[in-house]
Amino acid sequence: MTRYLVGRMLLAVPIFLGVVTIVFVVVRILPGDPAQVALGDYASRDAVEALRQRLGLDRPIPFQYGSYLAGLVRGDLGTSLITGAPVRDEIAHNLPYTLQLTVLAMIVGALIGVPVGVVNALTRNRLPDSIGRVLSLLGLSVPAYYLGILLILLFAIELRALPAVGAGDLTDLADSVRHLILPAGTLGLVMAAAVARFTRSTVLNTLGQDFVRTARAKGLPAPAVMARHTLRAALIPIVSLAGLWSIALIGDSVTTEIVFARPGLGSMMVGTMLQRDYTSLQSVMVVYTAFVVLINLATDVAYGFIDPRIRY
Amino acid sequence: MGGARTQRQKMWATLFRNRVSVAGIALAIGIAAGSAAAPLVTSWSPVVQDPIHRLRPPGGRHLLGQDTFGRDVFARILYGGRVSLLVGVGAVALGGTVGTALGLTAGYYGGRTETLLMRFVDILMAFPSLLLGLIVLAVLGPGLGKMIFAIGIVLSPPFARIAHGTTLSLVRQEFVDAARAAGAGAWRILAGHILRNILGELVVLSGLLAAGAIRIEASLSFIGLGVSPPTPTWGNMIREGTPYLIDSPWLSVAPGIAILLAVLAFNLVGDALRDVIDPRLRV
Numbered sequence: 001m002t003r004y005l006v007g008r009m010l011l012a013v014p015i016f017l018g019v020v021t022i023v024f025v026v027v028r029i030l031p032g033d034p035a036q037v038a039l040g041d042y043a044s045r046d047a048v049e050a051l052r053q054r055l056g057l058d059r060p061i062p063f064q065y066g067s068y069l070a071g072l073v074r075g076d077l078g079t080s081l082i083t084g085a086p087v088r089d090e091i092a093h094n095l096p097y098t099l100q101l102t103v104l105a106m107i108v109g110a111l112i113g114v115p116v117g118v119v120n121a122l123t124r125n126r127l128p129d130s131i132g133r134v135l136s137l138l139g140l141s142v143p144a145y146y147l148g149i150l151l152i153l154l155f156a157i158e159l160r161a162l163p164a165v166g167a168g169d170l171t172d173l174a175d176s177v178r179h180l181i182l183p184a185g186t187l188g189l190v191m192a193a194a195v196a197r198f199t200r201s202t203v204l205n206t207l208g209q210d211f212v213r214t215a216r217a218k219g220l221p222a223p224a225v226m227a228r229h230t231l232r233a234a235l236i237p238i239v240s241l242a243g244l245w246s247i248a249l250i251g252d253s254v255t256t257e258i259v260f261a262r263p264g265l266g267s268m269m270v271g272t273m274l275q276r277d278y279t280s281l282q283s284v285m286v287v288y289t290a291f292v293v294l295i296n297l298a299t300d301v302a303y304g305f306i307d308p309r310i311r312y
Numbered sequence: 313m314g315g316a317r318t319q320r321q322k323m324w325a326t327l328f329r330n331r332v333s334v335a336g337i338a339l340a341i342g343i344a345a346g347s348a349a350a351p352l353v354t355s356w357s358p359v360v361q362d363p364i365h366r367l368r369p370p371g372g373r374h375l376l377g378q379d380t381f382g383r384d385v386f387a388r389i390l391y392g393g394r395v396s397l398l399v400g401v402g403a404v405a406l407g408g409t410v411g412t413a414l415g416l417t418a419g420y421y422g423g424r425t426e427t428l429l430m431r432f433v434d435i436l437m438a439f440p441s442l443l444l445g446l447i448v449l450a451v452l453g454p455g456l457g458k459m460i461f462a463i464g465i466v467l468s469p470p471f472a473r474i475a476h477g478t479t480l481s482l483v484r485q486e487f488v489d490a491a492r493a494a495g496a497g498a499w500r501i502l503a504g505h506i507l508r509n510i511l512g513e514l515v516v517l518s519g520l521l522a523a524g525a526i527r528i529e530a531s532l533s534f535i536g537l538g539v540s541p542p543t544p545t546w547g548n549m550i551r552e553g554t555p556y557l558i559d560s561p562w563l564s565v566a567p568g569i570a571i572l573l574a575v576l577a578f579n580l581v582g583d584a585l586r587d588v589i590d591p592r593l594r595v
Contacts (some may be wrong), residue, residue, distance in 0.1 A: 018435035026447050141576040146568035153561055252441030255531050293437050
């Protein structure tokens, strides 16, 4: 087990290094001089040159790369080109909004997706299954921001029941929850579609296993077979894939934040890109990809614990 | 005729037995035809403005109403479909070619080449697809060709993974040894023997990833990247419609339905291809 864990971790390090390097290179070849961007088009040449020196942009690229890596190791994500504030603070400000949204969406997705998938599997090829499959196919095909717009039209504009934009007052719990319902519902429904589809096929697979037949053969009533044997076995892959669901949600969480004008990492990323705030963009990308690498690692480890056959 | 049917006949039979598959294929063909033949379907221009009649609701001479510049929404959706479909097909072709080439090479040569190539693929996989498309587009700037290139890069890792895995399992089989003994070179073995054997899986993947490509294109142009206005795309139409959501919701709702139908159609086509080509993969 230890060997497996260490092996997985050693594998994650070069991938993370590769990701960080790609982000660094891409940001270096983005069009436009960051110092010029920061100061605007009317800045004097001297001022731009002074800023280039202060940002270290006049140094050789390998040196910039070295100090960027050294900064990352210390947890220093640089300073924003536009505001001059530490990027780490900006990310620390935005991250909680994205985490709230994603975690709540995953709960909604699991609470809807797992039961729907189980019902689909149990009523295979009959009416409830067909309805569930059509709905999950629609959910897999609808872009999150479009579903968000439809929910805004219904709940915010037509019924005037919920706020459509912003994150509300963070110190006021009721208010922030009210602002979370629509975005988390949007993202949760998108996720529920994928979870339902996966749950259906996993439960169907499990139903065909020998141990389920044995349980039935020894005379256990159907509900007990379902609860104690089938569901228990089927839930393992579903739960251990939770991390991968959250990775799949990243793209949709970005567009969801934008359509609901919510603060968060996704809004920050798009904002920094449109403003060409390259140091901030670089750091947001690093945070996202670090998240992906860590979740992948955690999933591998979880699988290693659950299934002893998997060894590195 | 009677008697045994050919494999091809069986495949067609499988395809047409499933009504959902047929509906998906028909929908995809319908969307493609409507976009390709847009000038025949509507006489309105997607870009000519009519500021006096801005934000007119659907009905009358303009089937889906007019946008904030008085342009015909239905015409813009038809012409916008060209962008989505070109990106869907182009990005899959590009990503499929590049990814497959990477995977075949890695699987066939093994050793250091394999480690290097597949680690690179792992690194690309660590980027969420929307984010990878976003930074590639940020470097390249706006344009249809650049959008195809960016999404092509995003789609290449899954092709590389599949091609790599299946090549690994085929390389050690006897027919490859036989080909080698007969004097076939690496190129001939890869293209003539291994690629032929994994083509089915690649086609199945292509159908599903075309749907993904259309989704990513729409998301990127919704964010404000990609093909520049006034060229319509479904994503930038939704984006341009959001400020008028209260009084003119059709501006965003109509192009969204187009995205939904197109992605749905390609998902169904992907499922149909899977059922026909490789029934083992059925979920």
